[in-house]
Amino acid sequence: MLETLTTGNVLDLTRRSFLRVSASTAGGLLVSMYLGLPLAAQEGAQPKPKAYPPDAFAQIRPDGKILITVNRLEFGQGVYTSLPMILADEMDADWSQVIAELAPAADVYKDPLYGIQMVGGSGSIAHSFQQYRELGAKTRAMLVAAAADQWKVAPDQCRAEASVVHGPSGQLAKYAELAQAAAKQPVPATVQLKDPSQFRFVGKHVRRLDSRPKCDGSIKFGLDLDLPGMKTAVVAHSPVFGGRVKTFDDKAARSMEGVREVFEIPLVRGTAVAVVADKFWTAKQGRDRMKIDWDLSAAKPADSAQLFADYKELAHSPGNVAVNRGDQKAMDAVATSNRIVAEYEFPYLAHTPMEPLNTTIRFDGDRAEVWAGSQFQTVDQMAIAEVLGLKPEQVTFHTEMAGGGFGRRAVPDSHVQREAAAIAKRLRGTPVKLVWTREDDVQGGYYRPMHVHRIEIGIGHDGMPVAWRHVIVGQSILTGTPFAALLIKNGVDETAVEGTVDTHYNIPNFHVSAHHPQVNVPVLWWRSVGHTHSGFVMETLVDELATRAKTDPIAYRLKLLSPDAKKLRACLALLEEKSTAWRKSVPRNHAVGIACHESFETGVACAVEVSIEDQRPRIHRATITVDPGVAVNPLTIESQMQGGLGFGVTQLMAKGAITLKNGRVEQRNFDGYTPPYIKDAPVAVDVHIVPDTEKPSGCGEPPVPVITPAVVNALAKLTGKRYRSLPLASI
Amino acid sequence: MMVGHVAPSGAARKFSAMHFGKIVLLFASLVALAAWTSNPRREGQQSAPPTVATTRTDGLAAWQQVYSVLTHPRCINCHTATNYPQQGDDRHRHFANVLRGPEGKGVPALQCVTCHQTANADSTGVPGAHDWHLAPFSMKWQDLNDKILSSTEICRSLTDRSKNDNRDGAALLKHNTEEPLVLWAFQPGRRSDGSMRTLPPLTHEEFVTATRTWVEAGTPCPQTR
C-alpha cells in the first residue's frame, strides 16, 4: 500500500492560506490514491487516525462567505447541508454565510472508516460526524488563536460566535479579517469539541443549501454538463449480458448529420458499439439505427421463470451456514400443526434514479479530466486510469451533483466509467459525455438480485417461536469485487443475509443459511440492500405469529425482541405514543399494519393506514419513528423517512419487477417497470425522532425495509391473505 | 313518417302481375316491420330510404364490419367507461396515471394535449391528431371492467341520439368519413420502439363504405341474443 504526497505540499497543507483565489488552486490538494484494497479491508489492520487538513474542508473568503467542502456525493440525502452544519457549528460560523461544494476525488476526502471516497451504507454522517466536528473545531481554534495573538490575550479569554471572535475587552474581529493570520497558526493536534447543549445548528431543522438552484433550473447535474467542443456518446449494448459484437452495419447511423464516429468498445464483460455525435439526440438516433450481429455464445441467457423454479428447489436444503444458534432438533419436537412453512419470492429490481447514468471524460494523453455524479470516486478513478493507461493521480475527478443514486452510482466494477473511458480514449483531446438512455438503464443490469426465502418456524404453546430455519437463495453482490474478502464469510455474502442473521428478535434454535447461484445478470446493492427482502420476510412472519397468538402486533414485537434491542424498543414505544389514537379510529374498510426493523445501526418502526382502492393498496398515512443516535438535522431525517417509505413502495408496485425471458430483459422504460407515483406513496407521513445521544447512525436506507411489510400486514387484515411474493401484482 | 316504406322499383313495375306485386308489398312490409322492431328508439330519426339492394341483412353485415373497426384498439382505447383511457393492442390502462378529467381532455397539468399533439410524432412514438381527447361516457363501448360491449349494445348506443351527440345516419357517416380522430386510427403512426401501430381490420375507405351501407339500410342493429 503506497501513499505518496505531491512533493512540497505535505507541510504546506497545514499552513496553506485560507484565502482561495480560484478553483484551480484546489488542484494542489490532489494526492496519490491508495492502491489496492481499501484500508478497512487490510487483514487485521485498523484504519490509522488520519490528519485531515482543515483548509481542505473550509475556506473563508474575503467577503465572509465560508465554503465548506463535502466529502460525499450529494444525491438527495442532504449531506450537502448536514455535513457543513456540523463543521460550521463547531467553527461557530455564521450559517447564513455558509456555502458548500462537492469534493473532487482526493485522498483527504476518503471515508475515514472505509478508506475510499464513497457514499453508501448510510454512512456519511455516521463516519464523518466526528471528523467534521474536529475540522470545525480546529478551524475555530486557529481563528481564535490568531485573534488572541493580535490582541495579546489568551485564547481562552476569547469567544467566537457567528463568524466573529470577541476579545475580553470588547475587541472583535471577523473571520474574514483573521483568515490569513489563522492560516499561519499551527493546526492543533487535538481540540475540545462542544458539549451538545452548545450546538447552534446540529439538532435543529435546518433548510437545505441547494433548494433554490434545484427549483429554478440553475443547478447543474452531470447530465447538464456542457464543455467547449464536447461530443455525446450513446452505446449499443448486447441484448443478453456478456454478448460480443460480431459485425455491425453503421451505414444508417453515419448517414445522419452530426454523427462523428462509430466504433466497438470493450466492456467489463463482452463488447459494445459506441456512437459519437455532436448532440445527444443525434447519437441516440444513430445508435437506434445500428444493425449489429451479436455473438451470444458466451452469454448464458437467464430466465426469471426458470430461476425461480431453480431457486425454490435450492431453498429446500440448507446452504452455507450464516448463523446456527441452539439446537436444530428442536424443530422436530414441534407438531406440524404448530409450524409455519413459508416461501417468499422477490424479483430483480432496477434502481432507476431520475437522472440517467452519465459520465464526461476528456483524455489528453498524459492526463484526463472526469465529471461524474459518482458514489464511488476512488474506485471509479482507478478504473478510468486503468482503461486510459494512466495512474490515478493523473485523473482529475470532479464530483457532480447527482439526480438520485440508491446504490446505482456505487459500482465495484465501474462499468459505466470504463465505457466512458474507452470512448474518451478513442477521441483523445475531445471531451465526451457518455449518456445511458432510460432504456439502457432499465435493461442494463446491476439489479437488486432475485431472491427466494424458505422459512420454517416452530411455534411454542405461548405463541412465541421455538425454532426457526431459514434458507436464503440469491446471487452474491460482492463476489468478484474488492469487498468480497471483507464481507463474504464461509461462502455467505453478508449483504444477502443481513436483516436475518443480525435480527434483534430473541429466536431460539435459529438457523440461517444461504445459496448463492451464479447467474449471468450483473447485480448490485439497492437502497437498504439485503434488508429489502429480509425486512419483508421477518416483519410479515412476526406479524403472522402475532396474529396466531392473538396478540397486538406491537406488544408481540416487544415481547419477542431481546431486552437490549434498545433502539427498536424505543421506536416501538414512541410509535405507540404517536399512533395509538389514530390507529384506534380508522374507518371501516381501512386497516393498520405495523413493522419495525433495524438496519445500518438505525432503528425504525412504522404504522400505516391502508385501504384498497382500484385494486391497489392506498396508503392514507404512515407514522414512522426512528432512532438514529444523535439527530444532526431533523429536517433531513424527516425527508429521508418520508422519502424512504415512498421509495420502498417500489417493491409493491404492480409493475415493480425486472424480468428476463431467454436472456432478454422484458421491460424497457417506466411504462414496463413502473416506480411509485404520487398516488402510490403514502399521502401523509408524520416522523418522530427518538431523542438519543449515541453517535449518529444513518437515515438514508433504514426506512426502506419497513413499508412493504407494514402495508402487506394491513392488507392481510383486509383480505385475509398473506402476501409472500413481491411485487404485489394483484391483491 | 312510415319507415321502411319500399317504393316499387322500376324493375318491379315491369311485371304488372298482381301476384308479383303482392309479393313485393309483403316483402316490403316485412322489411319495414323488421326494421321497426329492431330500432324501437328510432322515432324522429331520419334515414335515407333503403334501396332494394340495401337490405336489413346487408345493413347488419355492414354493421358487423363497422363494429369490427370500432372495437379495434385504435378506436376503442378512447371509448372507455372508466376515468382513464387505454393504450396498446392489449388495451392496458394508459401509463402515468393519465385521467379522463371533467371533459375527457385530462386534468390541468396532465391533459391529453400535454403529450398528444395535432399530428403523430413518429420520432418520439406519440400518436397525435387534432383535438386529442376521450369520447364522452355516453359513447362508451366497454363496461367498467374494460370488457368490450356486444355488437347490439354498441349499435344501440351509437344510434341513440340522446347519446351520440344528436347524430342521425347522415351525420354518423360524415363523422366516420371526416373526423380527424377517426382518420387517425387508420394512420396511427409509430411506437417509441420504432414499430408501426397495428391497423383496424378495414381501410378507411372500406370503413366509410360499410358505414354508408349500414346507414342506407337504416342503421339496423342486431337482435339481442
Next chain:
Amino acid sequence: MEIYTITVNGLSKQVTVDPGTPLLWVLREELKMTGTKYGCGIAACGACTVHLGGVATRSCVVPISLVGSRPVVTIEAMATDPVGRAVQDEWVSLDVVQCGYCQSGQIMSAAALLKSIPKPTDKDIEESMGGNLCRCATYVRIREAIKSASQQLKV
C-alpha cells in the same frame, strides 16, 4: 436539418435541427437551457415539462416540427412568474427537494395546476401531479407545498 423559429420565455430563438428533434433536446442542447430535464424520453415521468401555448407539455415527445408559434415557457422563467415564484418559494420553505432532478417538472406541473385551479382540492392536486415521477418520493411535501402556494396566492 431545417430552420425553426420558436419563442422561448418571450424571446425569439432560431435553431437548425432535424424536424423530429424533441423540443426537450432543442432547449437543452441548441439553446443550452438545461433546467428542463431528460428522465425517460417517453413522457412517463414529467421531468421534461414545459408550458407550450399555456399548456403543461412533455417536451421530450413533442418534435420541434409541431411546436409552431405557440410560446414555450420553461422553468427558467418561473422565478418571474407570480404563480411559478409562489410555487418555488413554498418548495424552498418546506424543503421539498431531495436530489432535485425531477423538481423542474414538478414545479412546472404545479404551476400549471394553480394557474388553472387556484384553490385545488387534495384530489385536484393528486390528479394533476399524478404523472410526475419522483424517485426520492418527495410527494408528501409536494402536496403540502402546492396547498401552501395556493394559500399564498391572492385569488
